[in-house]
Amino acid sequence: PPTEGGRARLWLGLGVGALAVLLCCGGGGAAVVGLAVSNVQAVEEQGRAVTDDYYQALVVKDWSKAYDRLCDDARRRESRAEFEQRVATEPQISGYRVGEVDTATLTVPVDVTLAGGRREAQTVTLAPDQQTGGMEVCGVS
Numbered sequence: 001p002p003t004e005g006g007r008a009r010l011w012l013g014l015g016v017g018a019l020a021v022l023l024c025c026g027g028g029g030a031a032v033v034g035l036a037v038s039n040v041q042a043v044e045e046q047g048r049a050v051t052d053d054y055y056q057a058l059v060v061k062d063w064s065k066a067y068d069r070l071c072d073d074a075r076r077r078e079s080r081a082e083f084e085q086r087v088a089t090e091p092q093i094s095g096y097r098v099g100e101v102d103t104a105t106l107t108v109p110v111d112v113t114l115a116g117g118r119r120e121a122q123t124v125t126l127a128p129d130q131q132t133g134g135m136e137v138c139g140v141s
Contacts, residue, residue, distance in 0.1 A: 043103050044101045050137060051126070055098070063087055064080065072129075099111070124139070
């Protein structure tokens with residue numbers, strides 16, 4: 001049997017096969033990276049939104065709405081009535097600025113302005129809601 005060009009055809013076939021594998025796996029890898037980036041962006045967006053909702057409710061003294069932004073664990077630690085009584089007696093918040101969500105620690109820095117002009121830095125700890133997957137406020141320090 002003739003073997004002339006057999007080695008070239010073999011290498012050509014292997015090259016085409018390797019290219020096909022690279023294209024398939026490369027596309028899958030790009031999809032995984034895209035999904036991870038999309039997930040991080042969703043956490044950042046939800047984290048900032050729930051933190052903003054929580055502080056806006058505190059500014060307008062809608063204690064019930066602020067309580068609704070808390071995670072289940074925070075609600076187990078403090079009833080709605082206890083929460084409302086506590087925040088009503090704390091220094092009132094007149095303004096705030098929400099920082100960037102740290103997706104590794106699920107924390108958000110918030111620059112808070114209290115009634116009277118005093119400023120303080122607070123950190124919100126977030127947690128995903130087990131039913132909805134959305135972010136909730138699980139603590140403020």
